[in-house]
Amino acid sequence: SQQGEEDPQALSIQEGENATMNCSYKTSINNLQWYRQNSGRGLVHLILIRSNEREKHSGRLRVTLDTSKKSSSLLITASRAADTASYFCATEKAGANSKLTFGKGITLSVRP
């Protein structure tokens, strides 16, 4: 079963605009991670936020985590056509079982 659920399922924006994607999950977690997948390829790790962290930045990416609401958001600022991809949130549940549980993903299209 899916732990995370992303919202929206699809997003289409103009180059230069910001893209915000949301993820909700159900259980206690060690960390939450965001990944990007270009069509038919493997996943690329974007950012990991631990359960005791509230916000994290990496370049044009900003991730927030609200453990009380069991939700996270990924913000991509000043989007580029190359950001077009599917984005997944994944959670590592509390306890050291290390497996990731993924949401179904968000398809982001950035129009040039």
Add this chain to the structure above:
Amino acid sequence: EAGVTQSPTHLIKTRGQQVTLRCSPISGHTSVYWYQQALGLGLQFLLWYDEGEERNRGNFPPRFSGRQFPNYSSELNVNALELEDSALYLCASNRGPTGGNQPQHFGDGTRLSIL
């Protein structure tokens, strides 16, 4: 450093056949994870190996199995293939449970098509 490598990249099989997929982790990584990405079902966790042992298993039938070798590379075996096994099989690696909070690094996957 070289990333996670998987072979083959594509595979076509027929129902009832058996298949073996291979994965080489990043140097220094002891844990290997296998995921299935089937159309409409998202990414589903299959298996986790660390230091040669199976550590966790997803909700898949026993015809999905695997192993990890002393050099930390891994194989995923699927017996008695069914049409629904058509999917992208992804392998990932990291430094394992002693490494604390860390990402998993993915290969580009093996696309398996069952006819």
